[in-house]
Amino acid sequence: MELSSRKKQILKVVVEDYIETAEPVGSKVIAAQMEGKISSATIRNELADLVEMGYLEQPHTSAGRIPSPKGYRLYVNELMEKHALSVAETEKINEALHIKMAELDDVISQAGQMMSLLVQYPTYMMAGGKGAETLQRAELLFVDENSIIVVLMVSGSRVKSKLLKSDLPITAEQLPALSELLNRHFTGIGAAELGHRLMDLSGSVPPELFLLLSAVVSYATEILEEAGKQEIITAGTNRLLKLPEYRDVDKAHELMSFLDSKKNLPIPAAGAPVEILIGPENVDQALKDSSVVVASYDIGDNMKGLIGVVGPTRMDYASVAARLSYFAEGLTKMFGKNELPAKKETKDE
Amino acid sequence: MELSSRKKQILKVVVEDYIETAEPVGSKVIAAQMEGKISSATIRNELADLVEMGYLEQPHTSAGRIPSPKGYRLYVNELMEKHALSVAETEKINEALHIKMAELDDVISQAGQMMSLLVQYPTYMMAGGKGAETLQRAELLFVDENSIIVVLMVSGSRVKSKLLKSDLPITAEQLPALSELLNRHFTGIGAAELGHRLMDLSGSVPPELFLLLSAVVSYATEILEEAGKQEIITAGTNRLLKLPEYRDVDKAHELMSFLDSKKNLPIPAAGAPVEILIGPENVDQALKDSSVVVASYDIGDNMKGLIGVVGPTRMDYASVAARLSYFAEGLTKMFGKNELPAKKETKDE
DNA sequence: TTTAGCACTCATTTCTCTCGAGTGCTAAAC
DNA sequence: GTTTAGCACTCGAGAGAAATGAGTGCTAAA
Numbered sequence: 176m177e178l179s180s181r182k183k184q185i186l187k188v189v190v191e192d193y194i195e196t197a198e199p200v201g202s203k204v205i206a207a208q209m210e211g212k213i214s215s216a217t218i219r220n221e222l223a224d225l226v227e228m229g230y231l232e233q234p235h236t237s238a239g240r241i242p243s244p245k246g247y248r249l250y251v252n253e254l255m256e257k258h259a260l261s262v263a264e265t266e267k268i269n270e271a272l273h274i275k276m277a278e279l280d281d282v283i284s285q286a287g288q289m290m291s292l293l294v295q296y297p298t299y300m301m302a303g304g305k306g307a308e309t310l311q312r313a314e315l316l317f318v319d320e321n322s323i324i325v326v327l328m329v330s331g332s333r334v335k336s337k338l339l340k341s342d343l344p345i346t347a348e349q350l351p352a353l354s355e356l357l358n359r360h361f362t363g364i365g366a367a368e369l370g371h372r373l374m375d376l377s378g379s380v381p382p383e384l385f386l387l388l389s390a391v392v393s394y395a396t397e398i399l400e401e402a403g404k405q406e407i408i409t410a411g412t413n414r415l416l417k418l419p420e421y422r423d424v425d426k427a428h429e430l431m432s433f434l435d436s437k438k439n440l441p442i443p444a445a446g447a448p449v450e451i452l453i454g455p456e457n458v459d460q461a462l463k464d465s466s467v468v469v470a471s472y473d474i475g476d477n478m479k480g481l482i483g484v485v486g487p488t489r490m491d492y493a494s495v496a497a498r499l500s501y502f503a504e505g506l507t508k509m510f511g512k513n514e515l516p517a518k519k520e521t522k523d524e
Numbered sequence: 525m526e527l528s529s530r531k532k533q534i535l536k537v538v539v540e541d542y543i544e545t546a547e548p549v550g551s552k553v554i555a556a557q558m559e560g561k562i563s564s565a566t567i568r569n570e571l572a573d574l575v576e577m578g579y580l581e582q583p584h585t586s587a588g589r590i591p592s593p594k595g596y597r598l599y600v601n602e603l604m605e606k607h608a609l610s611v612a613e614t615e616k617i618n619e620a621l622h623i624k625m626a627e628l629d630d631v632i633s634q635a636g637q638m639m640s641l642l643v644q645y646p647t648y649m650m651a652g653g654k655g656a657e658t659l660q661r662a663e664l665l666f667v668d669e670n671s672i673i674v675v676l677m678v679s680g681s682r683v684k685s686k687l688l689k690s691d692l693p694i695t696a697e698q699l700p701a702l703s704e705l706l707n708r709h710f711t712g713i714g715a716a717e718l719g720h721r722l723m724d725l726s727g728s729v730p731p732e733l734f735l736l737l738s739a740v741v742s743y744a745t746e747i748l749e750e751a752g753k754q755e756i757i758t759a760g761t762n763r764l765l766k767l768p769e770y771r772d773v774d775k776a777h778e779l780m781s782f783l784d785s786k787k788n789l790p791i792p793a794a795g796a797p798v799e800i801l802i803g804p805e806n807v808d809q810a811l812k813d814s815s816v817v818v819a820s821y822d823i824g825d826n827m828k829g830l831i832g833v834v835g836p837t838r839m840d841y842a843s844v845a846a847r848l849s850y851f852a853e854g855l856t857k858m859f860g861k862n863e864l865p866a867k868k869e870t871k872d873e
Numbered sequence: 874t875t876t877a878g879c880a881c882t883c884a885t886t887t888c889t890c891t892c893g894a895g896t897g898c899t900a901a902a903c
Numbered sequence: 904g905t906t907t908a909g910c911a912c913t914c915g916a917g918a919g920a921a922a923t924g925a926g927t928g929c930t931a932a933a
Binding site for chain 1: 893895896897
Binding site: 564569583586 | 874875876877878881882883884
């Protein structure tokens with residue numbers, strides 16, 4: 176059964192008022208905010224209907240009404256006006272996105288902090304491939320007889336490197352052979368496969384090389400496993416404490432621990448640009464009284480990242496969703512064209 | 525003026541009891557815990573003295589006593605028994621330290637989390653050079669005509685790498701020259717100097733190379749600046765909320781924001797293995813009611829790291845300090861001999 | 874110097890009371 | 904049939920007031 180347009184309007188006022196004040200909304204306040212003059216008594220009748228239909232709730236008999244998850248859902252789906260970002264805000268976001276990218280992880284963490292600052296709620300960010308990271312290429316650089324630099328390029332255009340030290344002396348001459356070995360036998364495969372390949376080669380490689388080789392492969396395995404593992408970064412968790420619904424320390428602690436545990440955080444449904452999960456729509460117990468707005472973005476061609484905002488159910492869905500989708504869009508663009516800055520013009524005078 | 529040994533014993537009981545319970549300690553409780561039977565009345569006389577001398581405080585007339593910062597200080601300096609770690613605990617720490625080290629930052633962050641788990645207080649970790657990081661060596665690897673991998677080795681044996689993409693085509697032939705240029709003119713100097721060197725070369729390098737060169741140098745500058753910046757990682761800040769002294773949400777929020785801001789966190793005095801800062805001994809306002817135990821460790825030859833624990837003034841100094849110093853020691857050892865694992869024996873059957 | 878005894882203090886807990894925002898219902902007005 | 908005004912009613916929040924009890928300070932005796 177469809178709601179009358181007046182009921183919808185009332186629902187909208189209730190949601191928006193409650194978002195702002197975190198206090199139950201009374202009939203009088205609603206009457207004042209409705210266009211067209213309707214008395215508070217009429218509103219009360221409508222409110223009673225809305226409660227009956229499950230869109231609103233009453234904390235106790237003589238309190239105002241607050242939206243139920245069902246009410247929020249309707250609001251999000253139909254009533255919410257696309258929140259347009261002001262020029263100033265847009266610029267702020269753009270600025271944040273142009274932060275010099277040092278490394279992927281850092282950028283992502285930066286972005287999370289920025290977002291948290293912007294919406295005043297905690298955020299979480301996840302970056303990672305689809306679990307099928309493979310080794311693309313390996314290079315070895317000679318440093319001195321006890322150390323070499325290993326450079327690995329993994330799928331998704333990420334590069335990792337490390338200084339390996341060895342007890343056994345290494346000669347510069349060994350490296351080309353080793354490097355060739357690596358690129359011939361170990362590229363294009365995932366972490367699980369690396370170990371097997373190493374075994375296969377154990378007979379056919381000179382022992383002094385094999386030692387080095389296995390060290391390098393072990394490092395590669397580590398890198399791939401880590402890249403495959405979806406790492407989650409959180410930012411601004413302490414903002415929760417500023418919100419009235421988390422003045423209850425135990426509640427705040429439960430949620431913060433959950434965020435810190437970095438497990439089971441909601442991920443957006445495939446395809447949807449921004450997803451909104453309200454209260455009980457969340458799977459995890461710790462989130463049952465909170466809401467999550469989450470968006471995904473693309474990193475390169477075959478990786479996806481994800482950024483989410485966690486807050487009370489009364490969070491300002493319109494504005495958070497707008498910011499988030501704009502932000503995610505920006506991140507996608509940013510990771511898409513990651514090119515050499517050609518800003519400095521070369522002049523020969 | 526020296527305290528009588530009985531006064532000291534009383535002080536010790538008060539401190540330890542208060543650490544455990546977070547409640548003011550009454551004369552009766554003390555009497556029960558003192559060896560040799562002394563009546564609570566006698567204790568009260570002694571307590572009055574201790575208050576007068578500034579070692580204890582009374583929240584209000586008819587409450588028990590709690591230690592003042594001065595009292596804690598005496599406890600830490602003289603009364604505290606070196607807390608011996610149990611075998612189980614030692615093993616736990618050892619285990620944590622053997623976590624596979626993926627990258628410096630990760631290890632450090634891991635260590636912080638582990639420590640936080642161990643002492644049940646928030647921790648912060650800092651790693652970084654002495655601000656005088658220099659570029660040691662640069663290598664370039666050809667990927668395809670639009671991208672190259674830049675590998676930089678900075679002082680302290682750290683390696684960083686990145687994939688650079690370019691609009692202009694790059695040929696494999698250009699790289700050796702570029703690499704030679706980099707290693708000849710840009711090694712051994714710090715971030716600030718890099719820009720100047722680039723300027724000096726602007727005339728003498730072919731323009732198409734110069735474009736690439738400046739991109740690489742700009743990346744190098746970034747890396748060095750970041751390495752120089754002392755980055756601070758925190759862990760377990762939410763544990764604060766479990767402690768009675770931070771049930772007051774505003775207090776908790778102040779401290780947590782301070783930790784999140786990652787500024788002005790105490791650093792240990794040079795030389796001392798572990799430093800304990802009690803309440804007002806801390807410089808920053810947000811820490812005036814809390815205490816910090818901080819230790820430093822060595823990373824390689826010319827870098828120092830730092831790990832600190834933040835908690836209420838009644839924190840269990842003995843145990844925290846013991847764990848921390850053991851941990852820091854372990855970290856130093858661990859970073860010291862970072863060698864190739866020679867575990868796998870090579871057999872040719 | 875130590876101890877027992879007792880009056881006193883004061884934070885905490887419990888309860889009672891009041892206040893008022895907001896409701897539900899009824900009956901009249903539109 | 905819908906809207907409105909009016910009024911009794913509910914119930915949480917907040918303010919005191921009173922009871923509680925842990926712990927003290929002081930005095931006088933051991």
